[in-house]
Every structure is written in structure tokens, then in C-alpha cells.
Amino acid sequence: MTSAPHSHDLRTQLDSLTTEAFRPELAGIDQLPTLEIARLMNAEDARVPGAVAACLPQIAAAIDAVAERMSRGGRLVYAGAGTAGRLGVLDASECPPTFNTRPGQVVGLIAGGPEAMVTSVEGAEDSRELARADLDALALTPDDSVVGVSASGRTPYAVGAVEYARSRGALTIGLACNAGSALAAAADHGIEIVAGPELITGSTRLKSGTAQKLVLNMLSTITMIRLGKTYGNLMVDVRASNAKLRARSRRIVALATGAGEEEIEAALAATDGEVKNAILALLADVDGPTAARLLERSDGHLRAALAAAHASAEQ
Structure with missing residues (x-):
């Protein structure tokens, strides 16, 4: 029964996270009419932009630092597990058609590799060593920027990615959805979007996922604006592939x-x-x-x- 202490420690950690908080007032949500559940969910989603707005100075500072390095040929690398990792891969994959970025200029790493985009890869998010190996394969330089993404702010893969990237001299950003996170503390630039407990307890693909998507949109889009990839609000580097x-x-x-x-x-x-x-x-x-x-x-x-x-x- 050697796993019991670890399980207890993990439960204690989860109990302390805003993103994992239980909301007694929603305990009967499954008995409500569908329209009322939709209204509740929509009202929760409406909280996210305000939470992002509270962190705009940190987001802008991170973008300026990324753009400076990318102007010297550096890469933007996202690293996360589960929903957070999928959002990073999504953002990276949309940069080539939108901004005509070079292959490998914006990279999305997900714990467990491409298979984890559609299926759960057991244990991958718990591995700092896996993050190190994934980043080693990229041969990081001081001009690169690595963004660890994790709703809890404690996912070992994301924290490990940031810690290792920083040891290699790369710029590091930690994007989390809880205050006082290990991920933000480990990074040069910590961004903590606290949108509150989820409608469904611990389902961080909801408000936390939306918050992460909004911030990743800003990181890539505004960086590309700074790099001259737009003319006003026109996508002048769009790749006409269809x-x-x-x-x-x-x-x-x-x-x-x-x-x-x-x-x-x-x-x-x-x-x-x-x-x-x-x-x-x-x-x-x-x-x-x-x-x-x-x-x-x-x-x-x-x-x-x-x-x-x-x-x-x-x-």
C-alpha cells in the first residue's frame, strides 16, 4: 500500500486548488431544465475575459520578451498535458496558415506525444523526464521561448518543461489558472488567470480551458503583429494553400x-x-x-x- 501517502498528498493538493473547488450550490444541477443549465454555464464563461483582463500587463510583458527572441530566429514552444497540451498544439498548428511561419517556428508539445491529442496517455503528465526529453529533441537555444501550460499550475510535465528550458537559457512563461502556482513561480513570466471553480467540479476544460485559449491567442497573434506578420489588421503573411x-x-x-x-x-x-x-x-x-x-x-x-x-x- 505504498501509494496511499501519495494519494493522500495529491487529494490534499487538489483540495487547495481554486480550479478543483466544489460548489454546493450547484449540487442539483443535473435536475435543472436544460435551458437553465445553459444559462448557468454561459454566465460562468462570461467571467473568463475579466479574469484575463486582470493579467494583461503580465501577458504583454511576456509577448514583448517572446517577440524580441523570435525576431532573432527563436522559436515559440508550448508544453502541456491533456486539455492544456491540446490547446498548445492547436495554437501552434494554426500559425503556419495564418502567419506563414516557418516549419518548427511555433511548436506544440503534448505529454505523451501526438497520440495524446485524441486519447489519454496514462502517466505522461506526471513525468518531468518526458518534458526534458521532448525539449532535448528540439535542441533549445537562448533565443527560444517555452510556455508551460497547466490549469492546476502543478502538472509535472509543464513545470518540468519550464524548469529545464530555463536551465538551458531559454525564455520561460508559466500559464496557470490558480494563484501561487508552482508553474508561474518556476518561470521568468508567470501568468495566472483565476476564473474561479468550474461548473462541473474539476473539469478544467471549461473555464480554465477557455482562459488558456484566450491567452494563447494573444501570445501568438500579438507576437506575430510585433514581428510584422500583419499590416494593420490584415493577415498579409497568409499562405494561400487552398x-x-x-x-x-x-x-x-x-x-x-x-x-x-x-x-x-x-x-x-x-x-x-x-x-x-x-x-x-x-x-x-x-x-x-x-x-x-x-x-x-x-x-x-x-x-x-x-x-x-x-x-x-x-x-
Whole structure:
């Protein structure tokens, strides 16, 4: 019976977590009409944005630190188990089509590997060694940023990932949904979104998952804005990999330039379908190769490339 003390310790830890708190007033929720349960759940979800708002200064500081490193070629790596890990993988997988990030530039690690996206991998979340091995495979550098994600803030895989990444000199962020978490304490930047106990006791895929999704949206999106992946609120680095995205590409060029359909088609043809290059070609009245050179010299920032093109034209 050697596991009994550990089980008791774990129960004690869970009892102290806000995300695991039992709400007696909801003990009869299964006897309520469906519409009333939906209203209760919706009211709980409405608490999440306010909890995120309370942490915006910490979130912004973390984003600036990530963007600085990524501008030097670093990677953004999410590490988590269960729902938290799946949300990280989701966010990472959406960066290439949205922002044309390079393969491996934004990485999602989930305890137990790809299989854990759809099935539970027993024991994976309890392994710090597994986190170390997963990060070792990436050959971390000081320009990389590692975000440990865990609702409880105590998941060994997430905490271990942050501790190991920090020992390698990488930037570390700990995203948790409980105050005073081990995960936030282990990281350079701790972000603790406390949205309160869940509607279903301990079901952290609910408010905690929503909070994590909102913060991960901010981390990746605003970092990409800082890196010049947008022009205003337009996705100028979108990768036109299907018919919908090709139509979106033409629309983005139109919104950015006000050009007609024929001009847009010609500009996209001259720039191999690169939206950002086509916009620059139209706004600065330059050819495709010149647009590419200007953007390369401006580290992909369209506004800087436009300023350089106009300065050159004036000279």
C-alpha cells in the first residue's frame, strides 16, 4: 500500500486548488431544465475575459520578451498535458496558415506525444523526464521561448518543461489558472488567470480551458503583429494553400491597396502569390523582385519597406 501517502498528498493538493473547488450550490444541477443549465454555464464563461483582463500587463510583458527572441530566429514552444497540451498544439498548428511561419517556428508539445491529442496517455503528465526529453529533441537555444501550460499550475510535465528550458537559457512563461502556482513561480513570466471553480467540479476544460485559449491567442497573434506578420489588421503573411485562402489573399490586397481586380491579379502573379509583396508592389509602384528585396531588408515589416521605397523614390 505504498501509494496511499501519495494519494493522500495529491487529494490534499487538489483540495487547495481554486480550479478543483466544489460548489454546493450547484449540487442539483443535473435536475435543472436544460435551458437553465445553459444559462448557468454561459454566465460562468462570461467571467473568463475579466479574469484575463486582470493579467494583461503580465501577458504583454511576456509577448514583448517572446517577440524580441523570435525576431532573432527563436522559436515559440508550448508544453502541456491533456486539455492544456491540446490547446498548445492547436495554437501552434494554426500559425503556419495564418502567419506563414516557418516549419518548427511555433511548436506544440503534448505529454505523451501526438497520440495524446485524441486519447489519454496514462502517466505522461506526471513525468518531468518526458518534458526534458521532448525539449532535448528540439535542441533549445537562448533565443527560444517555452510556455508551460497547466490549469492546476502543478502538472509535472509543464513545470518540468519550464524548469529545464530555463536551465538551458531559454525564455520561460508559466500559464496557470490558480494563484501561487508552482508553474508561474518556476518561470521568468508567470501568468495566472483565476476564473474561479468550474461548473462541473474539476473539469478544467471549461473555464480554465477557455482562459488558456484566450491567452494563447494573444501570445501568438500579438507576437506575430510585433514581428510584422500583419499590416494593420490584415493577415498579409497568409499562405494561400487552398481556394478559400486564395480568395482571401486577393481580398486582403484589395483592402490594403484599393486596386482593381486586374491590377491585383497582375501583382500577385508578379510576386508568386505573396500577398505582402503584392501590396508593396502596388503601393510603392515597384516590380516583384524589388518588392522582395525591400521586404528582406526590412525583416518582413511592410510599413518599414514602404517607407524605404518612398524614401528611395524621393531621392
